[in-house]
Amino acid sequence: MNVWTYFRDNQSDVVHWTWTTIWLAALPLVVGLIIALPIGWLASRYRWTYPPVVTVAGLAYTIPSLVLFLVLPGLLGTRILSPINVAVALTVYTVALLVRVVADGLSSVSNTTLSAASAMGYTNRQRLFAVQFPIAVPVIGAGLRVAAVSNVSLVSVASLLGVAQLGTLFTEGSQLNSLPPILLGLILIVVLALLFDVVIVLGIRLLTPWQQAVRER
Amino acid sequence: MSALADNNGLNLDRVGVWLNDPANWWGPNGLLVHIREHVFYTLIAIAVATLIALPLGLWIGHTGRGVLAVAGLANGLRAVPSLGFVVLLVIWLSPKIHATTTIPGLVPIGAFPYFVVVEIVLVVLAIPPILTSTYAGVQNVDPAVRDAAKGMGMTGGQVVRQVEFPIALPLIMSGLRSSTLQVIATATVAAYAPFLGGLGRLIIDGTQTINDPHSGYPAMVSAGIIVALLAVVADLALIGVERLIVSPGVSERFSRRGSRTAAELELAPA
Numbered sequence: 001m002n003v004w005t006y007f008r009d010n011q012s013d014v015v016h017w018t019w020t021t022i023w024l025a026a027l028p029l030v031v032g033l034i035i036a037l038p039i040g041w042l043a044s045r046y047r048w049t050y051p052p053v054v055t056v057a058g059l060a061y062t063i064p065s066l067v068l069f070l071v072l073p074g075l076l077g078t079r080i081l082s083p084i085n086v087a088v089a090l091t092v093y094t095v096a097l098l099v100r101v102v103a104d105g106l107s108s109v110s111n112t113t114l115s116a117a118s119a120m121g122y123t124n125r126q127r128l129f130a131v132q133f134p135i136a137v138p139v140i141g142a143g144l145r146v147a148a149v150s151n152v153s154l155v156s157v158a159s160l161l162g163v164a165q166l167g168t169l170f171t172e173g174s175q176l177n178s179l180p181p182i183l184l185g186l187i188l189i190v191v192l193a194l195l196f197d198v199v200i201v202l203g204i205r206l207l208t209p210w211q212q213a214v215r216e217r
Numbered sequence: 218m219s220a221l222a223d224n225n226g227l228n229l230d231r232v233g234v235w236l237n238d239p240a241n242w243w244g245p246n247g248l249l250v251h252i253r254e255h256v257f258y259t260l261i262a263i264a265v266a267t268l269i270a271l272p273l274g275l276w277i278g279h280t281g282r283g284v285l286a287v288a289g290l291a292n293g294l295r296a297v298p299s300l301g302f303v304v305l306l307v308i309w310l311s312p313k314i315h316a317t318t319t320i321p322g323l324v325p326i327g328a329f330p331y332f333v334v335v336e337i338v339l340v341v342l343a344i345p346p347i348l349t350s351t352y353a354g355v356q357n358v359d360p361a362v363r364d365a366a367k368g369m370g371m372t373g374g375q376v377v378r379q380v381e382f383p384i385a386l387p388l389i390m391s392g393l394r395s396s397t398l399q400v401i402a403t404a405t406v407a408a409y410a411p412f413l414g415g416l417g418r419l420i421i422d423g424t425q426t427i428n429d430p431h432s433g434y435p436a437m438v439s440a441g442i443i444v445a446l447l448a449v450v451a452d453l454a455l456i457g458v459e460r461l462i463v464s465p466g467v468s469e470r471f472s473r474r475g476s477r478t479a480a481e482l483e484l485a486p487a
Binding site for chain 2: 059060061062063064065066067070071073074075079080093096097146149150152153154156157159160161162167169170171173174177178179182183185186189190193194
């Protein structure tokens with residue numbers, strides 16, 4: 001039996017697991033970005049908040065994902081099989097990664113640029129949204145790419161606790177002592193991570209047309 | 218599976234009780250045994266990964282060769298899920314290993330083929346952060362400093378050992394720290410291989426008896442908390458080592474300049 005036959009025989013399961021993996025990785029990315037933007041802005045605007053924010057974010061990394069998946073049911077009152085635990089855990093990691101990146105990205109905008117914007121009559125708020133955020137997009141995007149790829153591969157850890165997604169192919173292959181499901185799972189997860197990466201890179205390009213113009217010159 | 222499906226008893230109150238029971242610490246399946254195994258798996262993986270990644274990173278940084286290839290590879294490896302990698306090697310590679318080496322108290326009879334496989338996964342995981350931070354650290358060295366070293370008549374090897382390595386050391390250490398964090402977290406996966414232990418043993422076995430007050434949820438969470446504590450302790454220890462071995466002139470204790478974001482982006486949850 002090879003990978004393709006395994007896929008055909010279990011098509012509905014595998015497709016279902018793929019969708020679960022996609023939303024379990026994508027939702028935390030979006031929610032995490034939405035949460036990280038204001039916190040990151042705060043840390044760049046008021047410099048004294050930067051060290052504590054970055055330290056707390058760094059501490060979040062020391063919590064292994066499996067541990068977070070385990071503890072969250074106790075904290076949230078969810079079932080241990082609930083995908084919500086996975087989504088919340090990955091949101092925590094995404095925020096932790098992006099807060100720092102957003103703060104660094106916003107701070108990296110040169111003072112000359114900011115002064116020029118102010119001199120042109122931009123209010124502070126207009127300057128933030130029309131100048132600072134757009135210029136920080138490549139930096140924030142780079143962080144988002146790291147978060148996306150690690151989210152996709154972290155989702156599979158949840159299969160150790162029985163949450164059904166592409167990682168289930170690994171536990172199934174292990175129980176059946178059979179390679180095709182494992183190979184299929186590895187291929188699909190790596191391809192998914194690649195797709196996420198491509199989508200984010202395209203998004204960065206769309207949001208930073210001036211970089212394209214520079215390249216073409 | 219039905220036992221797994223409800224939240225009955227999945228509260229954290231009993232974790233303290235469980236951790237306070239000495240019987241859960243001592244004994245053949247106690248925390249202490251599993252902590253020892255966990256630390257052993259981690260140390261071996263970090264040592265092997267450093268032996269590979271450090272010289273390679275110094276060479277890449279010094280010569281500037283292969284930077285793109287290594288950066289791409291490091292990013293690609295991040296996408297490979299470690300659980301899938303372990304399971305793949307356990308089924309495909311372990312049966313081909315016929316060595317019967319044992320390490321008393323750490324690698325029991327029959328476990329060696331699985332031990333090798335788990336170490337391969339952990340080493341592969343640990344290499345990219347050390348490698349990228351090493352060559353980034355070497356490349357960050359001020360060219361004027363490098364030129365001065367050459368102008369003083371230093372050979373290539375001397376420049377690497379006496380100039381580039383010490384200056385790159387803070388970045389190298391931060392790469393080593395993120396590797397260690399990832400390996401400690403991922404070593405829990407070792408228990409998915411037969412005969413092996415580590416703190417993951419309590420977590421993975423616990424899923425089968427999740428409502429059992431002795432081996433179920435409280436044991437799993439306790440083991441998880443110890444994993445997180447190990448990670449924090451290891452990180453603090455490495456920060457201490459960094460303070461000892463980084464030259465005060467290089468460390469940011471005297472001057473706050475230079476960017477460390479390249480290596481800190483390497484930090485990723487595991």
